[in-house]
Amino acid sequence: MRNVYLDYSATTPVKDEVLQEMLPYFTEKYGNPSSLYDIGLESKEAINRAREQVAALINAKPSEIYFTGCGTEADNWAVFGTAEKLRAKGNHIITTRVEHHAMLHSCAALEKDGFAVTYLDIDKDGLIDLKQLEEAITDKTILISIMLVNNEIGTIEPIKEAAAIARKHQILFHTDAVQALGNVPIDVKELGVDMLSVSAHKIYGPKGVGALYIRKGVQINNYMHGGAQENRRRAGTENVPGIVGFGKAAEIALRDLDKHIEHSKKLRDHLRERILAEIPDTFVNGTMEHRHPGNLNVTFEYIEGEAILLLLNQLGICVSTGSACSSASLEPSHVLSALGVPVEMIHGTVRFTVGDMTTMEDIDYVADSLKMVVQRLREISSVNSAKGW
């Protein structure tokens, strides 16, 4: 049996080049970066090298990169740091209905604390409406946060245009770029964003390390309080091996970006073509035009996505329904709901994400397996008689 991992949006394996770079920082190079003797300074230098590598991937200055404990922390920092800093100015935040829970649940917490939040809709392609964004702005709006790439349907939102609207109204703009990093070119200057969240484990780096880009001059409150790390803005002894790994993963992502995109697209499109041609009553959610190169989100009508997932798992194939974060709950995906997919069809939806280790043979094995699994499930499904299977 093959093992095929098609859930790169949930997490990625750490590349060997990345692991090798990290290993010495667990053992002989264990110094605390705040210590003034040689092994401390060596750790400090390693962090600053990583800062340059992550900055280069998004065209930021190294001094604008603040390492965090994960992408979730970066999102929380952007939201709560802005809300606390600008509370006297206003209590209104604009985001979208399709954000990651790191954003949605942070906003929900602020709503309990006297803030008002507007959740923008998406159209049938999965894209926000810039006119609705501009109309939602009030004189109390202090933050607009819109994700760059959606983690379930892979759609790429018009962040440059949205950030321009925010700037025109002098409102801070944040984007969750965790799914975008390493999958689409990112240039913070070109996008015109004030803050941007990223995470290492989605780009073949380790889990438990992320970063928030904060444009020079942007003032928000600190989220973690304690020591003077990260230029006094994010306390806590740095995860040195993790940060070193993030830096190396960012360097590789920048070096191989074109190759990665081309490889992902080729495999993703082959999977899409085979599914649509060979399995009846299936459709793809979200536009194929502005989309993460490795993402495919497919609804298989009349069956449960969970059943597909479990049978594929028995065949050594890893996929997900919805996102990794919501798959433990039976709530239908908020992203597919916002897209207008009827609830019974949401339950028949599977997310496939391909990545650098995926091969064409893997894709053909998955397509063959899917055909078999879907047919088997439809034979036992209660609607089969109606559909004549």
Ligand SMILES: *Cc1c(COP(=O)(O)O)cnc(C)c1O
């Ligand atoms: C994975 C993910 C996060 C959370 O990042 P962690 O490092 O896992 O906390 C946030 N936003 C999006 C869009 C993600 O895909």
